[in-house]
Amino acid sequence: MNVTVIGAGYVGLVTGVGLASVGHQVNCVDIDADRVAMIQRGEVPFYERDLPEMLQKVLSEGRFSATTDVESAILRSAITFIAVGTPTINGQQDLSAIKTATHTIGRILQQSDQYHTIVVKSTVLPKTSREVVYPILLEYLSKGQFGVCMNPEFLREGTAVNDFMQPDRIVIGGSDKRCVQMLTELYAPFQARIWYGSLEEVELVKYTSNALLATLISFSNEIGALCEATPNTDVRNVMQMLHMDQRLTPLIDNHYVSPEILTYLQSSFGYGGSCLPKDARALRAYGQSLDIPMHMMESVIQVNDERPNVMIRLAEHHLGDLRDKIITVLGLAFKNGTDDTRESPSLAVIDRLLVKGALVRGYDPRVKAIDYPEVSLFDTSENAIVGSDAVMICVNHYEFVRIKWSELAPKMRNPLLIDGRRLVLDVDKPMSANLTYVQIGKMPSQADD
Ligand code: NAD
Secondary structure, eight states: OEEEEEOOSHHHHHHHHHHHHTTOEEEEEOSOHHHHHHHHTTOOSSOOTTHHHHHHHHHHTTSEEEESOHHHHHHHOSEEEEOOOOOEETTEEOOHHHHHHHHHHHHHHTTOOSOEEEEEOSOOOTTHIIIIIHHHHHTTSOTTSEEEEEOOOOOOTTSHHHHHHSOSOEEEEESSHHHHHHHHHHTTTSOOOEEEEOHHHHHHHHHHHHHHHHHHHHHHHHHHHHHHTSTTOBHHHHHHHHHTSTTTSOEETTEEOOOGGGGGSSOOSOOOSSSHHHHHHHHHHHHHHTTOOOHHHHHHHHHHHHTTHHHHHHHHHHHSOOTTOEEEEEOOSSSTTOOOOTTOHHHHHHHHHHHTTOEEEEEOSSOOOOSOTTSEEOSSHHHHHTTOSEEEEOSOOHHHHTOOHHHHGGGSSSOEEEETTSOGGGGTOGGGGTOEEEETTBOGGGTTO
């Protein structure tokens, strides 16, 4: 099938390349000409494992192209995906990119007499497809000339290609049977369970899914905060004992099976990224607009907003006033496996350190620039660590596990390591390095045990 994807970001590019790789003819459109030129050269504008190889393959096979020419792309296609950003601004979902893209599609399709399926791939609140996207298209087109589907994306940055190619579910809602049928045919090459719902149900399930993940993380972080205030407790142990509940870790064929969802039941210093924070806020606003108080989301967000403070408290516990202290933040992306820093908890820590007057250094193996002129970025973790008063591990990059603390600790101004990801404990290295090793999730006074 001939397909257009509007928006060549994390979701749009993975969707476009993924669909091309199973045999569809895909045009990926973006308003950012530099981004389009990069993609056309076979370069991915962000870090995502396996995507460059796949992009180069579909480009060389002639099944994929990136363009700014939205008109010829749409007129060649039967299906157009909308995969533009839907940020939350002042607590409310901002649909301006969705609306612009929809107007563009409507205007272009006036030149066509073929039925066209428009698929909302972006995360949008319930009623957006039916009450915003559909009516905009009706300004240009007649009923029966088009259909609107909602098909949210569940991929995770870091494993996006695998998630798209082997989805655990494909959920589809549609304004009529024809568009749902077309989208079902498009996905036929994928081995996945397809679930059909109303437009509003499939819009809501994306938020429900992200709200659950955010809730598990905030729950774990609240337990972590309790452990930090309770002697003789370590949240890691508490969580380990929780996980042993057979409802969480079932015994199947004599093997304990540890579902991936348990990774969200580990305490850290907050969730981040381009989805969980904004989607939790948008869901809260949506519920409140319906006079539903949204106590759960409110608390989940509050816990998350407060949680980065633990890193500051631990630093102050050991260093006192942080003014003019050199603090190195290791890991700037919102998680491992990506270079995406949108709403990264590391940046929330950096914000607080700067307010305290600390001199902040940063290093991340994948992030080469951040929007903080005050922060000195280093090209290696070693260079960033030497001369510091404290190092904070903020992302669980494997590279950080291999840091030779015995060599670096003597070169620090003050050998303090604060592990916000409970990473280094696994290899038991820093203890021998004359380093004060502090971990979140237990009382600071016990932290060196
Ligand atoms: P992104 O910011 O990485 O990409 C959006 C792209 O759309 C940008 O390249 C931008 O230039 C382009 N764009 C904006 N307006 C355009 C227009 N009118 N015409 C052509 N291009 C236009 O965003 P993303 O992370 O890919 O997210 C897209 C949507 O998918 C959001 O709703 C997000 O919530 C959702 N989502 C994201 C993820 C994720 O992990 N990033 C996962 C699931 C769902």
